[in-house]
Amino acid sequence: MNTDTLYFAFPGQLTTPTGGYHYDRRLIHELRQQGVAVETLSLSSRFPFPDAQALEEARQSLGAVPDGAVVIIDGLAFGALDALAQAQSRRLRIIALCHHPLALETGLSPVQQQRFQASEQRALGAARRVLVTSGHTGQILTDQFAVPSERVVVARPGTDPAPFAPCAGSPLRLLTVASLTRRKAHDVLIDALGSLADLPWQARFVGSRDLDPAWSEQLQQQVNRLQLQQRIELVGAVDEAGGEFHNADLFVLPSRYEGYGMVFAEALAAGLPVIAARAGAVPDLVPASAGLLVPAGDRAALAAALHRLLTREDLRRQLQAGARHAAAALPTWGDTARQVARLIEDVQRS
Incomplete structure (x- = not known):
């Protein structure tokens, strides 16, 4: 492990078929294509509802990352890692990746919403920067989670060029x-x-x-x-x-x-x-x-x-x-990765 490497942490398997994991996969791939060394850290799949073992495993994984390294932590885990994020914030350069706040997930009880609101706000406070996939999410984090707007960076998901659908089905x-x-x-x-x-x-x-x-x-x-x-x-x-x-x-x-x-x-x-x-x-x-x-x-x-x-x-x-x-106006995945690469360089200099 070395500080020139970007460490990218996420819960469970990177192959999980959701939009958030797709973003993570493509971002990691495109960063590597652009010459960024990326080492992945798979945390427990129990996040965002970790038990004691999941938290201990996360502590060991992040504890093995060298001092001064840049670490991107996916929000599905990061929002429940408030104590660990605060403990590691001086040693590591943490970038929180928030696809959307955990507290806004559908189906949570009021108690769960309150807990996520509190834990995610504490965790976000320990991050050097917060990476979001839309300006809308960034505004929510500023308005509801006390994240200063100057610490928020938007990197919209990319798309791959594809032939247009003929739209000629019957039915x-x-x-x-x-x-x-x-x-x-x-x-x-x-x-x-x-x-x-x-x-x-x-x-x-x-x-x-x-x-x-x-x-x-x-x-x-x-x-x-x-x-x-x-x-x-x-x-x-x-x-x-x-x-x-x-x-x-x-x-x-x-x-x-x-x-x-x-x-x-x-x-x-x-x-x-x-x-x-x-x-x-x-x-x-x-x-x-x-x-x-x-x-x-x-x-x-x-x-x-x-x-x-x-x-x-x-x-x-x-x-x-x-x-x-x-x-024609949609960003490519290369555009997304270049935006994040600039963020990484900025955090490395901070």
Whole structure:
């Protein structure tokens, strides 16, 4: 180990099929491509709910990092590492990576929210810089977690160049890409689609069922109860989603909150019209020229937006053109890595 190496810590396996881990994987790969030496540190998969053993293992892992080294710690673990972050803050140059605050995750009890709010604020106070994936998340950390704005650095997720989807399906093919968790609001989408059973469409829900198996089973039962088994397919995780985007006609995901929403960027990169909830950073990413945004959790509004796109080809083509135009302004993963490399150099000099 040496101080010229960047140490990148995250909980569990880097191959976990979520947007946050995808960001971590691609960032690490692109930094290495640009000549940055990166050593990964896999912490316990029990984060963000660590037990004593998980905390001890994290203490040993970070304790082995040499004095003065730069360490990026993914927020899924960092928000629960407040005591360790404070203990290591003078010895290590810590960069916190916050995809979205733990306290804002859907499904937490009020007590859990309060605990995460307090622990994450203490942890963030021990970081030299805080790396976020959107200006929206950065503003939340400033307003609600007392992080000075000058310590926040935004590095938006990149996208890969891809051929535009032809959007010529018959029936129309709806695509949703997200792990089956409560925050992604698949339940709202299923109900909305249930009210549109008289229209021709097919839907594919691509995303891991393993993060919340009980919720995934509830969603499957909801599909069955509405007799949509032949219309909605819960595909599970896929190794490469590029083909899914290329074969779709429109992208729909009514998340209750998004710290950025990488899949929306991927949908725009594929030239897909988008339907989403006006929640978190989504309005900053999806322009009105490329998508329809509805209030989060509003099944009727979501159904109305779906009905408009399913029945109006002129509107679909208009939003398709808007998505293709928006795709040109999206950053690449190389852009993201260069932004983070500049941050690393700045922290090394501090």
